[in-house]
Amino acid sequence: MLFSGFSKILLGALSLATAGCCTPLSPSSDAACKAIDLALPLGRVxxxxxxxxxxxxxYWSNRQTDNIAPACFVAPENTLEVAATMKVLASLNTQFSVKGGGHTAFAGGSNSDGGVTVDLxxxxxLNVSSDRKTVSIGAGNRWINVSEALDTLGLVVAGGRVADVGVSGLILGGGISFFSGMYGWACDNVRNYELVLxxxxxxxxxxxxxxDLFWALRGGGGSSFGIVTRFDMGAYEQPGGNIWHSSLIIPGAANASAIAAYQNLTVNGMPSDNKAxxxxxxxxMDMLGGYAVISDLFHADLPNTADSAHETVPEVFVPFESLPTITKSKSIDNVSTISRAIDVPYGSRQTWWDTTIKATDPSLLIDIVPLWQDHVEKLIAAANGxxxxxxxAYQAIPLNVLKAMEVNGGNALGLKQSDGPLMLIQVAAQWSDSALDELMERSSEGVIGKxxxxxxxxxxxxxxxxxxxxxxxxxxxESYGADNHAKLKQVAMKWDPEGILRKLWRGYFKL
Ligand SMILES: Cc1cc2nc3c(=O)[nH]c(=O)nc-3n(C[C@H](O)[C@H](O)[C@H](O)COP(=O)(O)OP(=O)(O)OC[C@H]3O[C@@H](n4cnc5c(N)ncnc54)[C@H](O)[C@@H]3O)c2cc1C
Structure with a gap:
């Protein structure tokens, strides 16, 4: 009886939509909420x-909820309920969005103002296969759910690094992991996607x-192809789910030597040690005395158990030892503990912008800093206290990661070993005053342009x-390259020939 009342309401609404002579009426989101409410068991809408x-x-970023109110949230409990929801939304021509973990920074990224938000x-x-090689992960999980379950089994996946982030958005966009050096990004580790078209x-x-759909979902996002309901990911043995971690806070004045060390790690260190x-x-930050550099180092090999102070530094990170620090810590912890420790709390307005450059010249990476500092001075002045x-943020895409991305026919991101090693550069900010939103966006965009x-x-x-x-x-x-962009569009056309998702799924990047 799951769908009792569904067909009746749907047919009723459809005849409403096509009543009259020419332009089909566009039923309101309220009608869709009611239709879904009747189609699904009580309490889902x-x-x-x-x-x-x-x-x-x-949501993680206040900008996703400030003055944004969907007509209703729909929270299906299984794939069939997602399918029933999708049918109503498509039939009633209703604008919608999908919330995985809700960690998009900008307004409307995964929330639908006046439409329907499907909350996963x-x-x-969360199921581990009997051979321990695959973990089937429901699309509404956060990474902490995954790591808590896997730590106890001594397994890991190449998934997100931060506790509360959603599994879905991270994998569908790519997914940088502690274990990317060995296994590529999260999308390269999906063995199977289950999705609702x-x-x-x-x-x-x-x-x-x-x-073709498998390829497209490896970096092509969800909103052009369907709502993914389950990711089957490769799992890997990692005793206790533990990794070595060192966190250094370096005074800002030392940024050039810190960046040079990071560039060397990207170009020489990581490719020679793919567990780093x-x-x-x-x-x-005022509490750090102004400008500062935060350097986090992770290693999947654990030092000898006799080293109870965890002072043994993996060879690849030794150059970081000579950097001046404000604070320095080392630990061996499981992925859950680390991912909680580096989580970023809710409650602020957020933005981020990014680009990728070649990592071969340390001076380019260093010369970016004054461009960003000009922007920072402008933001601080405008924030007025x-x-x-x-x-x-600098995030390495070294040659070993680019190579690992080639498994199973490669992904849609268009990153080639021949272009590497690369450095992903992210300009981000969090703030409290909504009057600063426009400045934050335009100034961040401006730095990326520079x-x-x-x-x-x-x-x-x-x-x-x-x-x-x-x-x-x-x-x-477009940044994935003309061929990949065209191929993604073709795949989207094949699986959604009427362009329903392109028309109705609002708020995120479109093909
Ligand atoms: C604190 C923090 C830490 C982060 N750490 C990392 C990191 O370690 N590595 C990394 O690569 N990135 C990281 N990110 C970026 C992160 O990958 C993105 O913010 C990602 O979009 C989050 O996924 P989500 O499900 O929480 O987001 P959402 O905002 O819910 O979703 C993002 C997009 O995906 C769509 N979507 C969500 N679920 C589905 C689905 N099941 N099917 C189809 N489409 C769907 C949404 O509609 C939206 O368009 C981090 C972000 C934050 C805020």
Missing amino acids: NYPDSPTYAQENH MYLTT ASGLIVNASPTENE HSYMVLTH TAVTPYL INDLAKSRGLSHGFVYANYAGNSQSVF
């Missing part, structure tokens, strides 16, 4: 006056089934825009 709605309209929060199945049909995509992983973030924390210009002038530009750190008007799919 939540309206603005309910406490569950308030819980669902809670109940799709939290615009037609409501449930299909699987793997290297042996619907291969690292990112480096420049910031400005209100909270603002700026970031400039970084691209500088890289071009030195023959070191690349231009890949990573969807998961992209500003809302960046040309993400």
Whole structure:
């Protein structure tokens, strides 16, 4: 009786939509909410006056909820319910969005103002195969659910690094992991996607089934292809789920030597030791005395158990030992513990923009800093004492990661070994005053433009825009290269020939 009342309402609404002579009426989101409410078991659809709605309209970035109110949230409990929801939305021509973990920075990224937001929060199945090689992950899980389950089994996946981030958005955009040096990005580790197409049909995509869709979902995002309901990911043995971690806070004045060490790690260190992983973030915080560099180093090999102080530093990270530090810590912890420790709390307005440049010249990476600092000074002045924390993040895409991306026919991102090694540069900020939104966006966009210009002038530009750190008007799919962009469009046309998703799924990057 799951769908009792569904057909009746749907048919009623459809005849309403086609009544009259010429232009089909566009039934309101309210009609879709009601139709879905009748189609699904009680309690799946939540309206603005309910406490569950308030819980669902809670996102990592305040910009996703400020003055944004869907007509209802729909929270299906299984794939069939997602399919029923999709059928109503398509039939009633209703604008919608999908919330995985809700960690997009910009307004409307995964919330639909006045439309319907499909919240995947109940799709939290998590099953490890009997041979321990595959983990089937429901699309509503957060990474902490995955790591907590796997740590106890001594397994890991090449998934997200931060606890509360959603599994779905991260994998569908690419997914940088602690284990990317060995296994590529998260999307390179999906063995099978289960998804609901615009037609409501449930299909699987793997290297042996619907291969074109499988390729497209590896970096092509969800919103052009369907709602993914389950990811089957490769699992790997990792005793206790433990990794070695060192966190260094370096005074800002030492940024040139820190960046040079990170560039060397990208070009020489990581390719020679694929168990190493690292990112480096420049910031400005009063509590750190102004500008500072945060350097996080991770290693999947654990030192000898006799080293209880965890002081043994993997060879590849030894150059970081001589950098001056404000604080320095080392630990061996499981992925859950680390991912909680590096989580970024809710409650601020957020933006991020990104680009990719060649990593071969340390001076380019160093010369970016003053471009970002000009922007920071402008933001701090405009904030006029209100909270603002700026970031400039360097994330390596070394040759070993580019090579690991080639498994199973490669992904859609268009990153080639011949272009590498590469450096992903992210300009981000969090702040409190909504009056600063426009400045934050335009100024961040401006720095990215200046970084691209500088890289071009030195023959070191690349231009890949990573969807998961992209500003809302960046040309993400164009940056994958003309061939991949065209192929993604073809795949989307094949699986959604009427362009239902392109028309109705609002707010994220379009092909
Ligand atoms: C604190 C923090 C830490 C981060 N750490 C990392 C990291 O370690 N590595 C990394 O690569 N990135 C990282 N990111 C970026 C992250 O990958 C993106 O923000 C990603 O979009 C988050 O996924 P989500 O499901 O939470 O987001 P959402 O905002 O819910 O979704 C993002 C997009 O995907 C769509 N979508 C969601 N679920 C589905 C689905 N099941 N099917 C189809 N489409 C769907 C949404 O509609 C939206 O368009 C981090 C972000 C934050 C805020």
